[in-house]
Amino acid sequence: VEAWSDNRQRKFSNDFKFGVSTSAYQVEGAWNVDGKGESIWDRYFHDNPKVITDGRNGDEACDSYYYYKRDVEMLRELGVDYYRFSISWPRVLPSGFPNEQNKLGFQYYDNLIDELLKYNITPMVTLYHFDLPQKLQDLGGWVNPLSVDWFEDYAKVVFDKYTSKVKYWITVNQPNSICTSAYGEAAMAPVLNKGVSEYECTKNVLLAHAKAYRLYEKEYKNKYKGSVGISMSLNWADPADNSTENVEATEVFRGFNIDLFLNPIWSKTGDFPSTVKKIVAKKSKQQGFSESRLPVLSPKEIKLLRGSADFLGINHYTTVLVKTSDEDVQSPSFVNDVGVEIVLGDKWKQSQSAWLRSAPYGLYKLSIYLNQNYDYPTIFITEHGWSTKPGLRDRSRVENMRQYLNALLLAIEDGTNVKGYTVWSLMDNVEWQAGTSERFGLYEVDFESKDKKRTARMSALVYKRIIDTRIVEEDWEPKHLNIATL
Numbered sequence: 001v002e003a004w005s006d007n008r009q010r011k012f013s014n015d016f017k018f019g020v021s022t023s024a025y026q027v028e029g030a031w032n033v034d035g036k037g038e039s040i041w042d043r044y045f046h047d048n049p050k051v052i053t054d055g056r057n058g059d060e061a062c063d064s065y066y067y068y069k070r071d072v073e074m075l076r077e078l079g080v081d082y083y084r085f086s087i088s089w090p091r092v093l094p095s096g097f098p099n100e101q102n103k104l105g106f107q108y109y110d111n112l113i114d115e116l117l118k119y120n121i122t123p124m125v126t127l128y129h130f131d132l133p134q135k136l137q138d139l140g141g142w143v144n145p146l147s148v149d150w151f152e153d154y155a156k157v158v159f160d161k162y163t164s165k166v167k168y169w170i171t172v173n174q175p176n177s178i179c180t181s182a183y184g185e186a187a188m189a190p191v192l193n194k195g196v197s198e199y200e201c202t203k204n205v206l207l208a209h210a211k212a213y214r215l216y217e218k219e220y221k222n223k224y225k226g227s228v229g230i231s232m233s234l235n236w237a238d239p240a241d242n243s244t245e246n247v248e249a250t251e252v253f254r255g256f257n258i259d260l261f262l263n264p265i266w267s268k269t270g271d272f273p274s275t276v277k278k279i280v281a282k283k284s285k286q287q288g289f290s291e292s293r294l295p296v297l298s299p300k301e302i303k304l305l306r307g308s309a310d311f312l313g314i315n316h317y318t319t320v321l322v323k324t325s326d327e328d329v330q331s332p333s334f335v336n337d338v339g340v341e342i343v344l345g346d347k348w349k350q351s352q353s354a355w356l357r358s359a360p361y362g363l364y365k366l367s368i369y370l371n372q373n374y375d376y377p378t379i380f381i382t383e384h385g386w387s388t389k390p391g392l393r394d395r396s397r398v399e400n401m402r403q404y405l406n407a408l409l410l411a412i413e414d415g416t417n418v419k420g421y422t423v424w425s426l427m428d429n430v431e432w433q434a435g436t437s438e439r440f441g442l443y444e445v446d447f448e449s450k451d452k453k454r455t456a457r458m459s460a461l462v463y464k465r466i467i468d469t470r471i472v473e474e475d476w477e478p479k480h481l482n483i484a485t486l
């Protein structure tokens with residue numbers, strides 16, 4: 001029992017929703033089948049196979065393109081309320097534009113959505129989870145200001161098609177990962193490293209989101225009553241110790257990693273946060289730029305963005321500890337603007353992913369931070385998960401899930417407005433550069449087998465039990481792992 005906890009049995013209310021998540025590139029496979037266009041991840045991994053830990057890319061992944069009925073069967077076994085999956089933009093619009101609409105690509109999503117609805121499972125659709133059409137990347141991708149309109153056009157096609165069937169929409173998954181990892185750290189496709197691009201990307205992705213939101217609000221909302229949100233990668237950050245400089249470094253870190261993305265949408269005043277504006281302006285000046293590398297949002301853009309979400313999707317995995325950095329790197333980049341060093345708690349349990357350790361209190365503290373700074377936003381936890389090696393008896397995932405759900409129950413008790421919780425992931429999949437070397441699934445996938453055989457792990461049975469009972473039992477264990485007969 002943590003200091004912030006006690007022994008009371010808490011319960012998820014009956015209207016709290018439970019779900020699981022995947023994304024198109026990571027599970028669908030069929031990368032060049034039935035007219036699908038190339039995505040930036042297809043291109044990146046085909047050109048650079050060596051960056052993938054175990055060499056397994058998304059060409060086949062879980063072959064969900066073929067086995068979606070099995071996926072829905074698993075959702076039924078779990079008893080989840082909703083399934084969060086993403087639509088592959090290049091599968092439905094191979095050129096990136098609505099001029100070419102791929103019937104067979106849409107057929108796949110028609111089938112998946114209908115199969116879900118047949119069994120009363122709510123679809124939660126992410127429009128964009130990292131897989132930009134390569135043809136749009138060739139035009140500059142997210143640093144081209146026209147990307148705002150490209151995305152709006154794409155969103156319109158998809159809204160038109162599924163508005164009567166889909167009530168939960170997420171425009172973009174993790175703008176902060178897209179813009180800082182892919183356009184800054186060279187850690188995600190398309191791998192650019194320009195120093196200025198992180199912020200241009202941030203502005204464009206946020207505006208793209210807001211335009212899609214306003215489009216839905218204007219054209220569909222009254223009639224179809226759906227909700228549109230956006231998912232942010234929001235891990236918690238604490239100072240490595242209580243020294244003034246590390247406390248200040250942590251505030252800077254939060255400014256760049258949380259507030260830069262939330263302030264424009266959830267704050268009363270809108271716009272990028274003033275702390276971040278000041279730091280980037282100052283460094284830009286020192287570096288000889290004539291203007292801040294952080295672009296200005298016009299009054300019109302600020303207004304467009306402010307309030308442009310019905311819910312905040314939180315992808316929360318872990319906590320980091322922040323210290324000041326010894327080296328003061330002068331070359332322009334997002335990372336250097338933040339200018340801190342990150343460590344992980346040495347007592348925290350380590351997962352199979354280097355970046356991921358278990359620190360459940362962080363979810364609680366993050367919730368309180370968001371409540372205080374953004375006035376109790378409506379939240380869905382749109383991803384939380386834990387990685388292991390292959391194996392069905394995944395006790396570390398069970399323990400991690402229980403502890404984080406307990407932290408969430410405390411956050412709810414303290415007023416956090418959370419509507420639902422989503423496990424990443426329904427099944428093992430292609431974890432980007434980690435390939436299949438890090439397993440996040442409630443179901444194990446045998447990638448060597450012909451039908452990408454899926455088998456429930458212990459965590460799947462435990463999650464089913466939590467959904468069923470609405471409580472988190474410390475020591476319940478299934479007697480066998482056959483979820484179909486549980």
Ligand code: GBH
Nearest residue numbers: 023173174177181187233315317355424431
């Ligand atoms: C999620 O991001 C993604 O949305 C999801 O697609 C993915 O499957 C899931 O993570 C699990 O990996 O390798 O040291 O450069 C969560 C936030 C940000 C975590 C980028 C991993 C890369 C760390 N992610 N980060 S590193």
